[in-house]
Amino acid sequence: MRAINRFNVLDTIRRAGSIARIEISDRTQLSTTTVSAITASLLDDGLILARTEGDLREAAARGRPRVMLELNPDAARVVGAKIAANRMVFVVTDFRGEVLSTLTLALRVDRQPIGVIADLIEDGVRRCVVDANLALDEIDSVCLGLPGVIEHRTGHVRTSPIFRESGVDFAKEMSERLGVTTIVESDAHAITLAHHWFGRARDLDDMVLVSLEQTLGLGVLHGGQLFRGAGGLSHNLGDLVLGMGPQGTVRLASLAGESAILGDQPSGRFAEAIRLGRGMAHAKTLIAAEDNALIGAAIRAGEACGIALANIVTLFAPPRVILVGSSLALGQPFLDSLREAYSLAIPPSIKGVTELVFDQSTDETWAQGAAVVALRELYESPWGTTGPAPAL
Amino acid sequence: MRAINRFNVLDTIRRAGSIARIEISDRTQLSTTTVSAITASLLDDGLILARTEGDLREAAARGRPRVMLELNPDAARVVGAKIAANRMVFVVTDFRGEVLSTLTLALRVDRQPIGVIADLIEDGVRRCVVDANLALDEIDSVCLGLPGVIEHRTGHVRTSPIFRESGVDFAKEMSERLGVTTIVESDAHAITLAHHWFGRARDLDDMVLVSLEQTLGLGVLHGGQLFRGAGGLSHNLGDLVLGMGPQGTVRLASLAGESAILGDQPSGRFAEAIRLGRGMAHAKTLIAAEDNALIGAAIRAGEACGIALANIVTLFAPPRVILVGSSLALGQPFLDSLREAYSLAIPPSIKGVTELVFDQSTDETWAQGAAVVALRELYESPWGTTGPAPAL
DNA sequence: TTATTTAATTCGCATTCCGTTAAAAATACC
């Protein structure tokens, strides 16, 4: 009950960045008395800070000046990570989700044994924490954003292109290794929350994000919450079937996945670039040089994505769809065919409901999104009672 | 605040049918004290009734006997309707959703002017209410289940096969005609709630329903609530694109819609049967007689549905999918090809997550579902204050 | 009849919120 109000006040402060009590009272519909009580307790717990300056209204405001409240950056620290097949990116953030340190490991972990991958992640987390001048026991939570089908609630990785095994309880594995609560989440869900907090969806509580990376992921925000399947399952767009071909089902991944566009023969012309994580950058250069085979692949991929996108909009009817991921780097041929296929495929009845936004987020943003997943769980936990103790 | 607990208690009583206070306390995690207070107020408002008999535990139970509580059937009456292109079905139900009277009008309203359709519906509602020995002012709410894309929140019908016009504010139109609060909802959403209350999803708060009628609809139940797109938009599965053909996009409706299976030439062999609303029944007979053209159409439709179904399961990962609608009457060729295409198309990573259930619901059940939509809004409305006054 | 058991209610207490009022704080205007 009060927990709900507390959370609302805290979230209002986070959204505003810096806000006076009377504004909070306005936005949350709580009385100033209640806001005063709640903010007092938040200040007491060290979750927020008061600042005397910073009142941005017209300079000559009479009366008692507002006291601006903001999140206490030091109230918690979390680690977020984006784990991809050819690189890992780690960030340490403060309580606001601001990045304190970044670490990128460019290495191919494709289908190594779990132990090896876990070793690398553990190492990355520890190094990134040290880079932020912190010790691991000062970290409240870790969240790993992984491609594939992830069961957030149970911490299981159902399938992932980076794991040989399936159904791994990776959250437990990493929690034990690090000695810090570690959760797993789909990388698409992570970037979805990153856009909700910092990116192109700050103003919306309902939206859909499509990530076009090695795997094709989906994040659905509904009422400010991630829409997760039963069991907290994440979605894998690449598994969508676009039709029946001569050899059975034709899945989106086979038309628009990274390996479908660049070719996946180990001896292919992209093999070296892919190994180095520069596949798409390389492809972009070739497309600029009018490499017709590649342009054709990009166009086919764009068409497939456009159709899949239209289907998703048909099902979810969000006001905005954000497209992110390395495939956007393919440039015009890909984007134009995507847009065209989308506008052909979108049913007239919901034309105009949805706005398309393309965004080339950096890897750091993905990792930051994972940090946001961790922070949201901290925000909702009852700090006064059982949650992690704030800095005293 | 208390409204939430009140609703939970009321819903617990509804689900149980007949339940003692102590059981409510068990299931809702509320103290017996609170349950006592809330049930007292519900009794006071006439929403529930107490019965001394009916304790079904072992006969020789010691101690004070339980007093069973149940919904007061007379606390409200609503009208639910299923409006289809070739028929309208109306039901009047009591507060429990039990049907008091039914009325079926077999008439083709295909693309008549709005006024004509509204006339027919108004007439149907009035007649059905009279059949239940009631007057219209004893009806608390009316809900119309329509095919197409419906915006429940605003009451607008975006597109519907039964309307020529698009974007009609049909809820307002019918509210004014009847003098009773009238809401509109997608027929697929209605049958989804019907299954949640009375049918094959009584035990689940998360599930997906696919309706295969003239239009192909979808209902997603998420945490006991209908998942509606932004603006309360309903989904239209028929608009899903399954691929690109020679003449542009190939939509599910063009493969698996009623007219796709039976053919839609006005001079076709089914024309007369369709006009009479017996298209599918007729088709079933022909399939039994091994009509190869029709069997082929049914198989193609089944394949298309199976693929679309797999895509929906990929996106929502529900524990159960219920398939309903007239197309199920096509029988083996359709169902077998649907099942086969589904199991080919479902990605291995989520195989086993979802159970398929086929259900041949009667028209009355669809209308009852619309009544449930109306009842749910009554349940959630604050009776003590502004809601419709219960019988005193 | 008395004891036992179970269900439901009553009573008292704690929490939380709101509204009102008042006071304190901090600044601008005169």
Added chain:
DNA sequence: GGTATTTTTAACGGAATGCGAATTAAATAA
């Protein structure tokens, strides 16, 4: 410096809610 203005805090009363403990109610068992 005094007054006006605005924000914030504090204090009090009232209302609503929920829980625990004790009490009452109603039946069976001994």
